[in-house]
Amino acid sequence: MSEPLYDLCAIGNAMVDILIPADDAFLAANDVVKGAMTLVDAERSAQLYENAGAAAEMQSGGSAANTLAGFTSLGGRSAFMGKVGRDEFGDIFTHDLKAQNIRFTCATSPDLSTGRCLVIVTPDAQRSMNTFLGAASMFGPEDVDAEIVRASAITYLEGYLFDREPAQAAFRKAAKIAHDAGRKLSLTLSDTFCVQRHHEAFLELVSGEVDILFANEHELLTLYKTQDLSAAIEAVRAHTDIAVVTRGVKGAVIVAGAATHETPVHPAPSVIDTTGAGDLYAAGFLYGLTRNVSLPEAARIGAIAAAEVIGHYGPRPQKKLAGLI
């Protein structure tokens, strides 16, 4: 096993986020599920945008890509695999990765536009996401760059991609390549509804392939079809080397072998927009792992990265994270 060229590579949805402040009445009037990620088609995306207020901003997004942005801001070396369209949003997404020295290899889709996510941000800083996947949904096994997976200490998979069969096949392919090369595989469950939609396939992936799992408590409960967090934690303990269960303001529980670490959140000076909180937590935690720190210390770095991103609009850090830890 050679020295890895990258600390982390990721497969994820290539998206541009459009952040729109709105109130709960807007969510209700437009049938938007609060706090969730809902897949929408082009028509619904356009209609919702039409109904929505002025955007606070747009920014490159995508869960795993946000994680890499944070990981790189901490000092790690990373590569991204995903798919964009041949349009302005694709140019922007690609630029922002390259500008951060994140290797981005994937081809563009000639037919579909770049994915976009209408992120409705309510005054309680909750984000409700409405995702039109566009080109991102065309990611398949042929788009997995085996050389990059082999050259990466950890390969990180974004659960949101799991809605389409070609992406699921890509995940299985990446998992095999990573493990054959003696590397680690990490997965974020991403979304409760996504776990519900593909329950069996997720469970098979987690129990069979995943070394490092990220899930919030709701996603974990959904994965193990239980209301009992302790039971879910014991179940995941048997399935993965490390499971990181985030619990919002209650902090995170790190489950690894016989050990269980309850770790706190990092105080944020203000909470403006929780978009990217989980993505940045994963960035910090994975950065800690690749630097061989203890699990509670990795959790501390994750919490610091998450605190930075919720203090402003947008899913990517505005400050150099290496200076904060």
Next chain:
Amino acid sequence: MSEPLYDLCAIGNAMVDILIPADDAFLAANDVVKGAMTLVDAERSAQLYENAGAAAEMQSGGSAANTLAGFTSLGGRSAFMGKVGRDEFGDIFTHDLKAQNIRFTCATSPDLSTGRCLVIVTPDAQRSMNTFLGAASMFGPEDVDAEIVRASAITYLEGYLFDREPAQAAFRKAAKIAHDAGRKLSLTLSDTFCVQRHHEAFLELVSGEVDILFANEHELLTLYKTQDLSAAIEAVRAHTDIAVVTRGVKGAVIVAGAATHETPVHPAPSVIDTTGAGDLYAAGFLYGLTRNVSLPEAARIGAIAAAEVIGHYGPRPQKKLAGLI
């Protein structure tokens, strides 16, 4: 003269801003003029973007459109005239105006892409703008909606547009329509270099047509080819009903008839990005005028609106300004 349907209409460049944090070394290495607006062609725009770091965010911009966004956030009724391309940026710019109830009548350009401005934001919160005008540069006299100008208490012209002859002709046409209808005409000089490039034409417009002028002190000195601010102030006093001379942290001088008011800035909790400061000052001041408050009170509203926008990335207010004054 009938009751105006709009408090304010504006003619300006329709732009999307891409805000990119960078240091002074980046400006030097890429020959970017600090603090100025530089017009660039498509090739230079693309090259500069290629060299630049990841964007902090993108947002609908354009000087006069920012002013209308602030004006509407204060409670005013407004309309915008400008030109976009048939692309994602055009959709976003149009959406953000409509979402604020700002009437936007202009046609799209079938050939050119929507204007974009690479705004390099340095740690001192200064912004250095690199504008590819694209479709915005196609604005001409035929795009002036006479009905809207006649129906607006004040017509506001963005000096940045003055670089092309068709836009200059559009300004003269709008001025005549406004005055024939008994309405007021306002102009912002926008940029020292723009004033230098079109000195005679600007002077003719200011002395012959402008009722309410906005200029920072550098632009005013350039307009009157003097280094003596008092001399420039006396010159502009003879040319316009009201001249608003902004002086950064020194506040603003309001010159009207025999009166001269020195007015202070409004303290900003933090200064992140000065993009839009002048635009929002104009929004607040013009809002005060249309509500018939005193000139110092109009200046106070302008200062509050400017303080809000410099406290975050992006050229448009994030808070409802009506709640701040």
